[in-house]
Amino acid sequence: MGFDWVFFTELIVGGLMSGVMYSLVAIGFVLIYKSSGIFNFAQGTMLLFAALTFVKLTEGGVNFWVALPVSMGTMVVFGILVERFMMRPLANQSLLSLFMATVGLAILIEGLAQYMWDSAIHGLQLADFLDLALLDPVNMTIFVVDYIEWLDILISKFDIFATIVAGTMILILAVFFQKTRTGMSLRAVSDDHLAAMAVGIPLSRVWALVWAVTGIIALIAGLLWAERVSVSFTLVEAVLKALPVILIGGLTSIPGAIVGGLIIGVGEKLGEIYLGDLIGVQGIETWFSYFIALVFLLFRPSGLFGLKTIERV
Amino acid sequence: MKTKLWITGLAMATAMSATAPVMAEGEVYIPMPVYRVGPYATGGTGYFGGIIDYYTLMNMTEGGVGGMKIIWNECETNYNDQKGVECYHRQKEFQGKQALFFDPLSVGISTSLVAQGRKDKIAIIAVNHGRTEGQRGDVFPYYFMPGINTYDEHSIITAYIGELEGGMENLAGKKIVLLFHGSTYGREAVEFTHMLCEKHNCSSEAIEVPHPGNEQTSQWLKIRRSKPDYVVLRGWGVMNPVAMQTGVRMGFPISNLIGNIWSNDDGDVKPAGSSANGYQAITTHPTGRVAKVIDEIVAKLYDQGQGDLEDKSRIGSNYWNLGVMAGVIHLEAVRVAQARFGADVNSAQVRWGFENLNLDTARLTELGANGLVPEIKTNCMDHVGGHQAKFMRWVYAETKWEVASDWIDGDVELSQAIIDAKAENAIENEGITPRDCNDPAQRDDFDV
Numbered sequence: 211m212g213f214d215w216v217f218f219t220e221l222i223v224g225g226l227m228s229g230v231m232y233s234l235v236a237i238g239f240v241l242i243y244k245s246s247g248i249f250n251f252a253q254g255t256m257l258l259f260a261a262l263t264f265v266k267l268t269e270g271g272v273n274f275w276v277a278l279p280v281s282m283g284t285m286v287v288f289g290i291l292v293e294r295f296m297m298r299p300l301a302n303q304s305l306l307s308l309f310m311a312t313v314g315l316a317i318l319i320e321g322l323a324q325y326m327w328d329s330a331i332h333g334l335q336l337a338d339f340l341d342l343a344l345l346d347p348v349n350m351t352i353f354v355v356d357y358i359e360w361l362d363i364l365i366s367k368f369d370i371f372a373t374i375v376a377g378t379m380i381l382i383l384a385v386f387f388q389k390t391r392t393g394m395s396l397r398a399v400s401d402d403h404l405a406a407m408a409v410g411i412p413l414s415r416v417w418a419l420v421w422a423v424t425g426i427i428a429l430i431a432g433l434l435w436a437e438r439v440s441v442s443f444t445l446v447e448a449v450l451k452a453l454p455v456i457l458i459g460g461l462t463s464i465p466g467a468i469v470g471g472l473i474i475g476v477g478e479k480l481g482e483i484y485l486g487d488l489i490g491v492q493g494i495e496t497w498f499s500y501f502i503a504l505v506f507l508l509f510r511p512s513g514l515f516g517l518k519t520i521e522r523v
Numbered sequence: 524m525k526t527k528l529w530i531t532g533l534a535m536a537t538a539m540s541a542t543a544p545v546m547a548e549g550e551v552y553i554p555m556p557v558y559r560v561g562p563y564a565t566g567g568t569g570y571f572g573g574i575i576d577y578y579t580l581m582n583m584t585e586g587g588v589g590g591m592k593i594i595w596n597e598c599e600t601n602y603n604d605q606k607g608v609e610c611y612h613r614q615k616e617f618q619g620k621q622a623l624f625f626d627p628l629s630v631g632i633s634t635s636l637v638a639q640g641r642k643d644k645i646a647i648i649a650v651n652h653g654r655t656e657g658q659r660g661d662v663f664p665y666y667f668m669p670g671i672n673t674y675d676e677h678s679i680i681t682a683y684i685g686e687l688e689g690g691m692e693n694l695a696g697k698k699i700v701l702l703f704h705g706s707t708y709g710r711e712a713v714e715f716t717h718m719l720c721e722k723h724n725c726s727s728e729a730i731e732v733p734h735p736g737n738e739q740t741s742q743w744l745k746i747r748r749s750k751p752d753y754v755v756l757r758g759w760g761v762m763n764p765v766a767m768q769t770g771v772r773m774g775f776p777i778s779n780l781i782g783n784i785w786s787n788d789d790g791d792v793k794p795a796g797s798s799a800n801g802y803q804a805i806t807t808h809p810t811g812r813v814a815k816v817i818d819e820i821v822a823k824l825y826d827q828g829q830g831d832l833e834d835k836s837r838i839g840s841n842y843w844n845l846g847v848m849a850g851v852i853h854l855e856a857v858r859v860a861q862a863r864f865g866a867d868v869n870s871a872q873v874r875w876g877f878e879n880l881n882l883d884t885a886r887l888t889e890l891g892a893n894g895l896v897p898e899i900k901t902n903c904m905d906h907v908g909g910h911q912a913k914f915m916r917w918v919y920a921e922t923k924w925e926v927a928s929d930w931i932d933g934d935v936e937l938s939q940a941i942i943d944a945k946a947e948n949a950i951e952n953e954g955i956t957p958r959d960c961n962d963p964a965q966r967d968d969f970d971v
Contacts, residue, residue: 217744217747220744224744228740331764334794335797368772438765439764439768440795442761442794444737444760447735479741483744495741
């Protein structure tokens with residue numbers, strides 16, 4: 211039997227789509243790191259908290275278009291609180307202390323989410339709220355649980371939608387960072403805190419803004435993940451998928467997060483199927499993505515798009 | 524100074540011993556190793572809620588069990604093995620009374636306690652799950668898995684697939700994929716699935732989903748490539764809805780996805796939304812208000828503002844019904860022991876009770892549990908006793924399960940060989956001296 215090209219293509223497409231989902235989480239990491247140099251371990255729990263807030267509101271009968279801004283508002287308030295009560299008091303501490311603070315924050319949010327909501331698995335069917343038939347070229351609702359078969363290759367409609375959303379979000383972020391005054395302030399802060407403050411950029415406001423924006427990104431990513439895998443405490447583990455992504459893409463680059471996500475998405479699928487078959491072991495994709503990241507690090511220690519750190523000695 | 528300290532200490536010790544609570548006469552104590560928080564809380568709150576509701580009902584209507592009031596205390600295990608073992612040590616005695624048995628609803632916790640339970644003479648209960656060779660009561664006298672074991676479960680699923688195909692002979696040439704959770708629990712069915720297909724001339728393939736199972740694209744692409752007739756889902760937690768959603772997204776017919784005993788909760792299917800419509804799963808305890816005892820719990824507890832479940836809509840849900848079923852089995856074991864040893868039984872005597880269960884239809888009807896609990900008859904060589912199950916089908920529009928089959932028996936003959944081999948292995952590697960179940964002294968008077 212020859213090589214199954216249709217299956218191979220499906221695997222690549224499936225990997226790319228999964229990669230988009232990983233990138234969505236990785237972007238949150240990059241934003242916080244770019245603006246404050248902190249590796250935000252709480253990104254996964256923020257994703258859970260945001261998605262859970264939205265789902266519980268809609269389950270309680272709140273209209274989608276009310277639940278969405280309320281959830282966004284919750285994440286903005288969350289961002290402001292993090293800046294006020296975590297970032298500001300720890301502003302001059304070492305990066306390790308700040309990292310440990312985000313570990314604490316992750317555990318706190320996880321507990322808080324259980325206390326406020328619950329720990330059950332919740333489904334999210336966006337099709338219940340949205341009619342996006344216009345997005346579909348054959349006039350079928352994009353969220354229906356079927357698929358497009360083109361040349362016998364399966365492409366999930368939902369994954370296409372997730373890719374469109376992720377692409378739009380990246381475009382908005384790019385415009386925000388490059389063209390707006392606030393975005394440029396963020397970049398200035400990420401380049402040099404002291405210099406940014408010297409030219410009158412309010413550091414605390416910028417940090418609050420970054421955490422709020424990250425919260426909103428966590429909400430969007432959380433909703434897409436929820437549609438795909440439900441809302442449960444295992445969403446926190448999405449963070450584990452994003453780690454190799456940012457190792458490859460570099461902690462300071464949004465394009466890096468995208469490319470890293472795609473590499474990991476495709477790499478882990480190819481590893482699971484072909485390498486797994488070769489060595490006779492299944493379920494290797496959880497560690498294989500880290501293996502890919504380590505190989506990349508050997509050649510590009512700052513990641514594909516990360517900035518090289520040069521220090522005088 | 525030293526004398527003063529000594530006197531103060533003595534006075535405090537005297538005061539403490541004078542006030543230390545001691546359980547009253549006429550009470551029996553059962554520990555409750557719950558998990559009300561954490562990722563598996565849905566299962567924990569349902570299961571232990573069902574047990575507590577049944578015990579409360581018995582205290583209310585019958586003054587407890589055999590005239591002894593039932594007392595319990597909770598310990599949060601978080602579904603964590605280490606915490607579960609800690610709970611066992613903390614709970615094995617309470618206010619001077621020894622625990623009658625320990626039921627943690629966790630493969631990890633119950634398996635960790637097999638040897639300790641034997642040492643302490645406290646039966647470890649694992650309803651519908653656990654270490655399969657634990658069925659052999661001669662080797663594992665203090666370990667009970669009332670209901671079905673892994674091998675029953677999968678042989679019953681195969682029999683049901685045969686039924687769907689119009690007869691077991693029609694399984695020939697069919698392909699069955701086992702999609703299993705990447706854990707000891709998940710892997711346990713792999714070998715037996717292949718054995719079943721060898722017997723029925725079908726082909727089988729086992730595909731592992733790494734824990735927790737929230738990314739299954741590769742696995743479902745593999746399934747798409749294999750083109751199986753049926754996929755048997757041996758999942759846990761979030762792996763279940765994700766399997767349904769991903770499977771349907773990949774074009775697999777949901778009615779040909781058959782769930783195992785830990786893939787049959789309402790909480791597994793509801794998150795999958797319309798994808799789950801028509802999904803079928805095995806059960807030992809049909810959901811809904813299927814028995815008189817459930818109506819009684821509702822009337823005497825929930826309608827009076829009592830009951831353990833915060834959300835009343837979960838009455839009749841899978842885990843809650845499993846809890847009520849467990850409660851029925853627990854107290855029946857106590858009653859069986861009481862019939863022989865008198866009302867104030869100890870844990871070794873209750874172990875004998877678990878080994879001599881005879882929950883036939885007549886007895887289940889008397890208990891108001893007919894329709895909820897399967898017939899269970901245990902003995903020294905069989906600590907499972909049920910070996911039968913039904914199937915349910917999820918109806919998305921009505922958000923409920925409907926019963927899809929009658930009771931189907933497991934292939935006990937096929938599974939016995941593999942259970943015996945594992946038990947022999949345990950005898951050799953764990954230094955266990957088995958009892959002789961044909962010797963009345965070792966069988967009926969063991970430890971009592």
